[in-house]
Amino acid sequence: MPHDLYLLAGRYRLIERLGQGGAGTVWRAIDEILDRQVAVKQVRVPDGLDPYARAQFTDRAIHEARSAGRLRDPAIVLVHDVVLEGHQPWIIMDLVTGRSLDKLIKERGPLPPEFVARVGLQVLSALEVAHMHGMLHQDVKPANILLDSDGSAMLTDFGIATPMGGRGEFGTGGSPGYMAPERLNEQPSGPASDLWSLGASLYTAVEGRAPFERDLPAAVAAAVLLHEPPFPMRAGPHLGGLLMAMLAKDPAARPTAPQIRQALSALPAAGTAPRRRRWWLVPAVLAAVVALGAGGWYAAAALRVEPETGRYAQAPDPCKLLSDAQAAQLVKAKPSRGTTRPGECQWVVRDRPQRSLIVRVWAERPDGDLGGPQVAQRRFASEKTTRAAGEGTQGRANRGGVADVNDVGESAIIQNSFTFYLDSTESGRSDSVVLFRTSNVLGEVVWHRENMPASNPADKETAIAAARLVAAALPK
Known part of the structure; x- marks a missing residue:
């Protein structure tokens, strides 16, 4: 645990602990470069994670903190920075009195x-x-x-x-x-x-x-x-x-x-x-x-005209949108299929290199005067903007640009990313992610591969082929 005068990232001097909870510890600190007080959140990393899972958690925390940093509203405490030190994410925010x-x-x-x-x-x-x-x-x-x-x-x-x-x-x-x-x-x-x-x-x-x-x-x-x-x-x-x-x-x-x-x-x-x-x-x-x-x-x-629900009253079962034979052809091996959480199904190959094909689907409901398809369209546009803003290198992760994909649902995009392992500058994990929309349903296909060389980071063709099969299998 850092002591009272710990200097974080060579810049933020921790002065006192303000509070502690399940998600982490918040400190009052001095930004020694700008000479101002800030709040620093030391994100708690769950115990018992192996190095790979810990790296995943850390990368996700950093990416999502940076996404939150783009939010602007008088009632939002601004996120200014996020740093990684001691294999742990630290989030720099406005210090609010009161x-x-x-x-x-x-x-x-x-x-x-x-x-x-x-x-x-x-x-x-x-x-x-x-x-x-x-x-x-x-x-x-x-x-x-x-x-x-x-x-x-x-x-x-x-x-x-x-x-x-x-x-x-x-x-x-x-x-x-x-x-x-x-x-x-x-x-x-x-x-x-x-x-x-x-x-x-x-x-x-x-x-x-x-x-x-x-x-x-x-x-x-x-x-x-x-x-x-x-x-x-x-x-x-x-x-x-x-x-x-x-x-x-x-x-x-x-x-x-x-x-x-x-x-x-x-x-x-x-x-x-x-x-x-x-x-x-x-x-x-x-x-x-x-x-x-x-x-x-x-x-x-009661007298208000209800907005359109959309084609799907509920999200289809993702495990039924892709057959085991189709998944095997895509991953070029015999994968094991399983449901990881509601709305998600994955096909995993545990041989090296380990790889998995993940399918997620969810249905949007009407919101106010907007029908389900309009809510889904707004969500898709927001996701596209947010993902495009994440392009570039952040720590060990490099995210490519967002590109449109034809013939997958009513609209679709793809983004590739590559993340180096903590102890390597040559290999890491690769993801190709396709997001698509059909009526009020959004779907996501993730083609994930481990132990990939940095010279061959992306495989968008497999992700797009899988997304086409999933979108085509949606009930008409």
């Missing part, structure tokens, strides 16, 4: 609904920016909401944010009482997962206790999965009804970000101007929300 929301709750107890709504609007803004850029926060909770001296709220810990698509490499992190049910069930995450966590955080702020408060973490997780929280009486009917809807078990039944913004802005003193019409129409609708669960959320919008 207190976290959880400390304010401990000091003052339940907070006024109008204040909580105002905090919710600012955190929602941060999440909307992240989601627009294809990133999920994955750890929204009162401890990660910072309140400045003027009362403005900021969302921190974007350094461990993860890309959308249900892959969630850091999906096991977070606090059980603020993790959406689908995350506890190891199901794909999406924007609705972050909004559930925001609802749980605002519930805690207005009630002075968490919605699923229990003595043991296992009991908390069980309550999130199986029980409804008590109605937050201190929140009042309007904010209380919104929070209950945000905490729905089914992601599709939760209000969208625009609906949440409209409801929070309708509260007195929460928005920038008063509104004559409240989103919540009458107390009877609120009673329906409480009595029927999140399904009642849509009662107020």
Whole structure:
């Protein structure tokens, strides 16, 4: 553990430890080049990883921290830099003065609904920016909401944010009482997962206790999965009804970000101007929300024309989109097939050089006035922009440019990358990744190879051929 005057990367002087959690330790430091104070997050690397897995974790952490560094919003704590030292990632962020929301709750107890709504609007803004850029926060909770001296709220810990698509490499992190049910069930995450966590955080702020408060973490997780929280009486009917809807078990039944913004802005003193019409129409609708669960959320919008779902009500089984014979022909060996997580299937050849063909698919649902295909198209465009921005050399990894691919779904792109091993300048692992979209379904094919020479890093033909087979196998 670094001592108080440890100099990180020859630049950041660690002064004091500010806090510690499951994801890492945060330090106050001095940037000796720019002579300013910063916050430095020492990312915790899981114990028991072999060198290869540790290198994978580190590279992923650095790449995702850099992706988070591109997010810009007044309610986002900026990420300035990420460095690797001692085989461990360190994330350099703005140092925000003030207190976290959880400390304010401990000091003052339940907070006024109008204040909580105002905090919710600012955190929602941060999440909307992240989601627009294809990133999920994955750890929204009162401890990660910072309140400045003027009362403005900021969302921190974007350094461990993860890309959308249900892959969630850091999906096991977070606090059980603020993790959406689908995350506890190891199901794909999406924007609705972050909004559930925001609802749980605002519930805690207005009630002075968490919605699923229990003595043991296992009991908390069980309550999130199986029980409804008590109605937050201190929140009042309007904010209380919104929070209950945000905490729905089914992601599709939760209000969208625009609906949440409209409801929070309708509260007195929460928005920038008063509104004559409240989103919540009458107390009877609120009673329906409480009595029927999140399904009642849509009662107020019963006359609204529902946007198009898209061709796929749910994502197809990825293991059925590519036959074992096709996979064997592609990888030029007899692979073993297995399901690693929901929405993903892989065919692995363990002979040297080890290689694997990974197929992932997920379906986008309507969001607000956008239909499923439009949401998928927006997600695809965001992913394309984000991946293109990652082109270049970062540490031991080199990512190529993003190129369009013809005849794979309605639209498709490919990107190649190569990463040197920690102890080598000649060999490493190679990835060719194809992302495609058809209607409201997004698919990804990863052709991964180990122990590859740096002179022969890419094999885009195999990845494209596999992606064509997968896209063609989607139900019509």
